[in-house]
Amino acid sequence: MKLKKIITTISLTLALSACTDLDIAPKNVTGEDDIFGSNDGVMSNVARIYSRLPIEDFKYYYPQGFNVNGALYKQMACLTGEAVGRDTQGADNEGQLTNWYYWDEGYAEIRDINTLLEKIPQYASKLGATETKTYLAEARFNRAFTYFALAKRYGGVPLVSTTIDYPASVNIEGTRLFRASEEAIWDFIAADLDYAIENLPENSPLRGRVNKYVAAAFKSRAMLYAGSIAKYNTIEQTQDQNGTVVRTVGIPANRANDYFKAAYDAAKLVVQSNKYALYKGLWKAGDKAAQATNFRRLFLTETTENIFVKYYDATNAAHNYDESVQPYQTKSGGNDSEVSPTMDFIEMFDGIAKDPDGHFDNIDDNGFYNAVNSPLDAFANAEPRLRATVIFPMDVYRGQVIEIRRGIWTGNTVGGKIPKLASEGAIGNVGNIPQSNLSLAPSLSNNTAIPLEPGDPRGATMKPAGANGPVNAWDFGNTGGTYLAKYLAESGTTTGSNSTQSWIEIRYAEVLLNQAEAAYELYQAGQSGDSYLTVAFNNINSIRERAGANLLAGEGDLNNINIVRIERRKELAFENKTYWDLKRWRVLHEEQNNRRWRILNTFYSTKAQQYFLSVKFQEPRDVFQYLFTFDTKYYYQPIPPGEINKNPNCKQNPGF
Template sequence: MKNFKYIYLVIFLAAAGCSNDEFLDREPTDILGEEQVWGNEDLVFSVLADLYNRLPDYQGLENWWEYTNFDEAFASNAGDYGRHQNQEYSYGDWGMWDYAYIRDLNLFIERCEAATALSTESKASFLAEAKFIRAMVYFEHVKRMGGVPLILESMEYDYSGDPTYLQYPRAKEHEIYDFVIAEMEDVKDDLPNGSTKSRATKGAALALVSRAALYAGSIAKYGQLTPEVSLPGGEVGIPNSMADAYYTTALNASEEVMSLGTYELYNQDPDKSENYTNIFLNKSSNNEVILAKDFLVQGRTHGFTIETIPRSLREENTSGGKLNPSLNLVQSYELLDNTFAELPTKDASGNPIYYDDPMEIFAGRDPRLLGTVIVPGSSFRGKKVDIWAGYKLQNGSVITSDQLGGQAQLPGSSSSVQVVGFDGPIDQLEWSAQNGFYLRKYVDTSVGSGQRGTGSAVWLVRFRFAEILLNAAEAAFELDQLDKAAEYMNQVRRRAGFPVDLTPSEIDFDRIVHERKVELAFENHILWDKKRWRLAHRIWNGVSTNLTNNPGDALAVSTRVFGLKPYKYYEPGSPNNGKWIFEEFVPAPVFNAHRFRLGNYYSFISDGVRNNNPKIIRNPNH
């Protein structure tokens, strides 16, 4: 009977509704019409906020695993070991072809231009912001795909059976860069000078010009090293003759950011390592950040700290410790006398070097190392992180455990003692420091940020002033303005803690590459920098080599992720008993070298895209 009662109720309500014409004519209450949206600035901003939120980040705080695709880090998560086991990059990796997004932006711009209820000031601001987002989206396309169709108006199908009028060919690669640059120059003065970090500003528009022009200049210059990575129509590849003009644009845009007086290097903490860390944690008084994805502004948090916090300090039992920075990166941090050196694990005779404290092996290096990486012996959240691999005996054997903090008996002892750290490293024990390191950068120090019910509100920095200085240094170097190149690079290095400047004669391509590597580590630059310099196929060449002994060499092959095991030395009666020794190693899941092929410089355009539009030609080497 109960079911019949429900049926009768539905019939009654339907009949009652049909008997009243006014009911059918009522406006829906759960859908806003265009007039309602474009008559209310708050509603317009809510639409714009969604467009901001869709900006893509190949590497970011919501997808930690992408940081482990190259040589910056190891993925201490069993489901991601494949990133180190069969790493021939797919032609489709990091690709993008999102014209639904571009259509939404074009529609927003058209409707904003047609709106009559908005103030002149608000209308100009909304338009400038939407054009900034659209330029960012086209920049994301071109750095992945090369030239793409440049569509600047919404298109509608007329259902005539002939869709050819909707089919646009690919623009030349340089035309997309030119559009991004020209669009930002056009709208920059309609944007505020500062006052926000999560929305477009004049500084953000100029930062995009700085980065885009630098990329285009690099492709124009270094693309000549890979002539087979080009297309005769210019959809891929930029003429070498355009390089200097792009470098000049990049330098001018960078210097215009400097002249705004809005941005400066963050330099508030006397401890240089902590100062560097706090660039990414301190939101309240930070004039270095130009544009960031601020999750708290969106009323949400993320789980990056949950996934990456050291194992012994985690606040959830189901995660932690998944991202281990590589020894490749760690040894790239030079000494404070401006020289490069391997970590000293052995003396000239090949014997182990003994240390009283595990931190000693990292002493005298660029402070950005400890601001980026949690190394053996260091602390986090006021607690010592327990990274050590076991006891090394005189005969070379090791006493350890397959359990974190595990215990065993040492020779000559009748009781058990701890023989491995509570943070690892233990081979193939996921969610621990499998290669001897944890990430420090972006990991939240706030209690509760490692819990799923709370999460972290640390922002993802997209543009910051240090990058602008390095962009300017690189552009000036390429234009043979070495005095400027040295001054801009040295500003970044002085803030880092280097007591002696580099001279103009010491600025070379290797220095440009290195400085970006350490200053911008884990900031979604590694892939795009190596691609634009045409270095990627040379350093990730598929050959399983040893760890380079020249970390300052831009061409040093780095195809496998290395680690560092700290051991306590055990030889009672020896002056070295209880001291620390270190051994470089390759984590067990790393058994294949990264291989970047020429076809990886530009991603694959899907068969579906090309079938729908025969004017779209393939990328080279696909």
């Protein structure tokens, strides 16, 4: 097939840590010989393929797709209970709101990759044997990455491994492909990644190009997903395809251990390479502040942990992460406060006082609040990883004390104790719950300071909502009593597309967690081979040590798969991994069954001259109730209706 349109060299924004920049001068190339007969031409095509990989990064916006510009009002972390936000009002899904589906885009990428795979061997003598080998392996990696994005959404999809040259050599019927079995798609992904691992160099030839260990790291993720579907999925669908019954949805349960073993072995290859390590450049034993700084810095700099990274820069590509996530207090315009970590998430961490049910212990045995001089006192002993992930009320960010407050209690204390508010543990908006002696702000623009008691060390007056809220009505400002710290820039402009943090798509901690989970699944299944429990135990403790968390005392403490899963949720929080983990474990419908997320409300008592922390459910705003219920049919997302209409052989997923 002749490529007739002009292809312009694109800067490669998806990059892997390496010592050399991929910097190809812009050049227009026309004609097949120019495109595939020179290394510059091929790299132009390769760069374009890399730039379109379906990476769920700062620019991924589930209502609209990949590489979206502008503030992202709905965040994936707000679909999982990690956080709440103003604009994420329920259990949304791709395609549910704006009819965006990752289908045509995915197959356009696959077509370009297949063209590359077919044409490059024809020009091998011009490109060179080593270059040809690497190009083909890169293409197979990118194809596996793209099919992974399709399979985790739709299950079995049409398997296209060659270019369909319609209408030149294929008629319309030749384009109406049946869906392959879901099992076949996952096996195809594994085969492409095995080829990439075998044929890619150990070191990336240029910045922005994968090596064999990147492919192995990604294989550990993909095969772990497949193993989970084989073990935990209960949704099935078959289709009679010209006399052959094909299981387009679901994987046979007897394949689970095959996939878990493949995930384990791929992770093991990365671990044994000694090319990557958990970042501990600023880490100090026994120093919580240093450990927190170390973890936060991990996401803002090049480290030994980076395996596969998408880079941004102010000249060629920037994003809006800071504008969407930043505190109201530090913004210079635009949006803010779209992500506020929940108490449900915070309670996963060590070092926080908890009641017998595992909830934050903010009430004493007599029903009074545990008063504190600063809200930070309640989290002083929390594991440093939490303090690096969450901005709590009165934390310091960008040199400012971040003042998050829900209101001021002016009522009397009882023997110096602060009684429970009527809103404690409630669902309704605090402003709508009868409570005398409680000063609230209807909005940040109507946040009038009230007088404090004479001699109060905090001054003569105080604003009920502080500098950020939360407030009573729909408004900008805080929504859940906290802010997100992970990935948040510590300097620079926060308005518009000015953020340049790199997105770490795969980091070494994930590989350790992938291996630990696969190992524990194999151990539970009684599989022979390595000492799987020991590997899982050691990996989890390595993660926990760096995090500043309590170490597991012995292998016997690792007695439940949920220990591995919770560690994963804490470590990879807000990296757009948890949503897919909850889906592959098939637990999202259990976690979200008329579920409301619990948030932190900070109040100041004028009489006690101390703070107290209240926990309640996310407050309704306008008509939005923030009630989450996940429909199990969305474990497999709908294939776009347009595809079903034009291809009668493509059977829709169950429930749609």
